[in-house]
Amino acid sequence: MISRGLVWDIETSPILGYTWGIWEQNVIEVVEDYKVLSVAWQWVGEKKVHCLGQDDMPGFIPGVNDDKELMERIWVLLDEADYAVAHNGDQFDVKKVNARFLVHGMMPPSPYKQIDTKKIAKRVAGFTSNRLKDLARDLNVNQKGDPGGFATWKGCMAGEPQAWKRMKKYNRQDIPPLMDLYLQFRAWDKQGIAMNTIEGKPDKCPKCGVGVMWPKMKYRATNSNLYQYYRCADCGGTAKSRVAEPKPKNERNMYVS
Numbered sequence: 494m495i496s497r498g499l500v501w502d503i504e505t506s507p508i509l510g511y512t513w514g515i516w517e518q519n520v521i522e523v524v525e526d527y528k529v530l531s532v533a534w535q536w537v538g539e540k541k542v543h544c545l546g547q548d549d550m551p552g553f554i555p556g557v558n559d560d561k562e563l564m565e566r567i568w569v570l571l572d573e574a575d576y577a578v579a580h581n582g583d584q585f586d587v588k589k590v591n592a593r594f595l596v597h598g599m600m601p602p603s604p605y606k607q608i609d610t611k612k613i614a615k616r617v618a619g620f621t622s623n624r625l626k627d628l629a630r631d632l633n634v635n636q637k638g639d640p641g642g643f644a645t646w647k648g649c650m651a652g653e654p655q656a657w658k659r660m661k662k663y664n665r666q667d668i669p670p671l672m673d674l675y676l677q678f679r680a681w682d683k684q685g686i687a688m689n690t691i692e693g694k695p696d697k698c699p700k701c702g703v704g705v706m707w708p709k710m711k712y713r714a715t716n717s718n719l720y721q722y723y724r725c726a727d728c729g730g731t732a733k734s735r736v737a738e739p740k741p742k743n744e745r746n747m748y749v750s
């Protein structure tokens with residue numbers, strides 16, 4: 494693999510605020526905004542799932558919710574990535590970390606292609622639920638862990654080592670199903686990146702970047718040309734030839750109108 498594909502997920506803290514009641518209330522004042530608590534990730538093509546929390550940072554003080562050092566670590570990951578895969582990442586993970594980067598006065602990471610598995614699921618299929626947990630169950634891939642309820646978040650805020658441990662365990666457990674989902678969706682996604690280009694292998698499959706393409710499929714006709722469809726021997730994805738590839742002579746029209 495030449496390209497660096499980051500499969501990632503973050504956990505954030507709740508927003509602390511004042512209200513006058515408990516039912517359908519407006520927050521009067523935000524006391525403490527959300528922070529990033531932990532990040533879990535795996536590089537495409539690598540086996541190891543990583544996870545870092547605020548509590549792993551050298552300057553960590555139990556009970557103090559400070560994500561400065563963690564954001565610096567997340568920045569490095571995104572800066573290194575050619576593409577970054579997250580579930581609902583366009584709406585959540587990317588925007589949340591960008592806000593935190595800005596709050597800490599950091600530069601934008603160098604550009605990476607955002608891949609949102611939730612968007613792919615919505616685009617290509619009609620699943621009853623597009624939540625990672627439900628998709629993992631429906632597609633029989635690695636299951637997503639149970640975050641253990643609000644007590645885990647509260648425990649982290651209070652600086653309890655057990656809660657931090659639990660938070661990172663659940664954060665980490667989201668990565669294998671996300672990786673599986675991404676690899677399965679890749680063949681279906683028509684708006685994905687040209688993996689063969691970024692892998693420097695133009696003769697290989699554009700969906701996965703490694704598979705050999707077999708020209709055993711139908712043709713697509715435009716008014717003047719015919720293009721052949723190929724299927725990848727590895728991921729099963731399909732692609733069309735970039736240049737016109739004529740059918741065998743006896744199948745071509747002798748005349749055009």
Ligand SMILES: [Zn+2]
Pocket residue numbers: 698699700701702703704725726727728729730
């Ligand atoms: Zn492929």
